[in-house]
Amino acid sequence: xxxxxxxxxxSFFDNVYAVVCMVPYGRVTSYGAIAAYLGTRxxxxxxGWAMNASHTQVTGVPAHRVVNRNGLxxxxxxxxxxxxxxxLLESEGIxxxxxxxxxxxxxxxxxxxxxxx
DNA sequence: TTGCTGACCGACG
DNA sequence: CCGTCGGCCAGCA
Numbered sequence: 617x618x619x620x621x622x623x624x625x626x627s628f629f630d631n632v633y634a635v636v637c638m639v640p641y642g643r644v645t646s647y648g649a650i651a652a653y654l655g656t657r658x659x660x661x662x663x664g665w666a667m668n669a670s671h672t673q674v675t676g677v678p679a680h681r682v683v684n685r686n687g688l689x690x691x692x693x694x695x696x697x698x699x700x701x702x703x704l705l706e707s708e709g710i711x712x713x714x715x716x717x718x719x720x721x722x723x724x725x726x727x728x729x730x731x732x733x
Numbered sequence: 734t735t736g737c738t739g740a741c742c743g744a745c746g
Numbered sequence: 747c748c749g750t751c752g753g754c755c756a757g758c759a
Contacts, residue, residue, distance in 0.1 A: 628755070647741055651754090657742080658754040664740035665756065684741065691740030 628654070629673075632666040635727045639681045642708045643725035644717055646685050653727040668694055680704040687720030 635650050647663040656662070663682075670677040671694065680701045684690045692701040692715070702712045711718035 648743090651741080656754070658752095659756095660741040660754080661739060662741090662755050665738095667740060669757085679740085682740080685743095689740090694740055 628656075628659075628662060629666040629669055632663050633670060633675055633677045635731070636667075636670075636677045636679065636682055638727065638731060639678060639725055642710060642723070644681050644683055644687070644705070644710065644720065644723050645725045645727065646683060646687075648685055649724075649726050649728065650682070653731065664691060667691060671695070678704075681708075683717055683720075687717040687724075689715050689717070 631654050632650055635653060636645070639645050648657065648660045650663045651657050651660040667677070667679040667682060668691075670679055679691065680695065682691070689701050689705075689712070692698050695701045702715070705712055705717065710723060717723060
């Protein structure tokens with residue numbers, strides 16, 4: 617392919633997409649965890665913004681697996697319908713109660729801990 | 734070009 | 747306990 621192995625992580629956004637795509641089925645992660653893995657812990661906001669772009673861009677990023685530090689589905693409003701995100705998570709076997717991920721501590725998937733390489 | 738906003742997080746009082 | 751503020755980066759008017 618044409619040469620230079622252009623890394624998929626040319627942009628901060630692509631970096632976020634890559635990490636989110638690495639999230640295994642039935643697991644969830646947080647914006648801060650992704651930001652911290654990328655080395656930009658203070659840019660947790662950008663991670664959420666990248667998710668917003670992910671739905672306008674052609675991706676396939678399971679943004680529904682990304683929740684805030686409290687395990688709360690803060691970004692559910694951006695999925696088009698308020699129930700989409702919850703249904704997607706429940707479809708993966710994740711239990712949602714009061715817009716919050718049940719057993720978030722057990723389902724939490726830390727990229728910096730799993731992808732340490 | 735400048736300025737503001739945004740799906741967060743952590744610290745402070 | 748609760749509210750408030752700063753920081754980070756990228757997109758848009």
